[in-house]
Amino acid sequence: MLPLRPLLSDLARLPLEARLRSVRQRLRAQAIDGPALEVGCGTGLLRAALGARPWTGVDVDGPSLELASGRSRPGDRVLAADATDLPFDDASFPLVITHGLLHHLDDAEAAAALAEMARVCSGRLVVMDLVRDEAPLLRRALYAADAGRHIRFASALHALCAPVMQVESQELFRSGVNRKILLAGAPRR
Numbered sequence: 001m002l003p004l005r006p007l008l009s010d011l012a013r014l015p016l017e018a019r020l021r022s023v024r025q026r027l028r029a030q031a032i033d034g035p036a037l038e039v040g041c042g043t044g045l046l047r048a049a050l051g052a053r054p055w056t057g058v059d060v061d062g063p064s065l066e067l068a069s070g071r072s073r074p075g076d077r078v079l080a081a082d083a084t085d086l087p088f089d090d091a092s093f094p095l096v097i098t099h100g101l102l103h104h105l106d107d108a109e110a111a112a113a114l115a116e117m118a119r120v121c122s123g124r125l126v127v128m129d130l131v132r133d134e135a136p137l138l139r140r141a142l143y144a145a146d147a148g149r150h151i152r153f154a155s156a157l158h159a160l161c162a163p164v165m166q167v168e169s170q171e172l173f174r175s176g177v178n179r180k181i182l183l184a185g186a187p188r189r
Ligand SMILES: C[S@@+](CC[C@H](N)C(=O)[O-])C[C@H]1O[C@@H](n2cnc3c(N)ncnc32)[C@H](O)[C@@H]1O
Pocket: 039, 040, 041, 042, 043, 044, 045, 046, 058, 059, 060, 061, 064, 081, 082, 083, 084, 098, 099, 100, 101, 104
């Protein structure tokens, strides 16, 4: 059967987010060499931005993973796993990225997921998510329609990341109609 729900969600997201151009650009700029793990990879829309390196995508949603498998390349892995309990050894990926996951998790889950990402990361952690602001009406309506119930202010996202990573870059940016934050740096040991 066609994975209709994630297909429809991508169809809605891509125009609203200007085809994720600004997210992909930032990902390319922040990426260091070596294999990458994407936590909450969804349908694998960001896979291509990571180029020739091996990519591992994990998510909890089976239909999304089906689509992500279709976007994967030889040598990639796509598997079902919860962000709060990653099935990988310590320091096993130079690059760990997550985009659009944290607002699906409450504070305790988000802290646990970030701790897991830091544990499995040996180099650079890149965290991107929606940010809450005193939003104009359209964005507030879109945020209300989002499946994620925990869209946070930038300061709250920084406070969640700071215990597990040395935040070296922080940037607020637009992704189509959405406002996002990028936090990147080395995991704390
Ligand atoms: C907005 S999508 C982002 C997907 C992808 N990173 C992208 O940028 O296109 C958020 C994803 O997080 C996944 N997710 C939610 N809770 C999760 C959890 N506890 N562990 C792993 N993935 C989770 C959802 O299934 C969904 O695919």
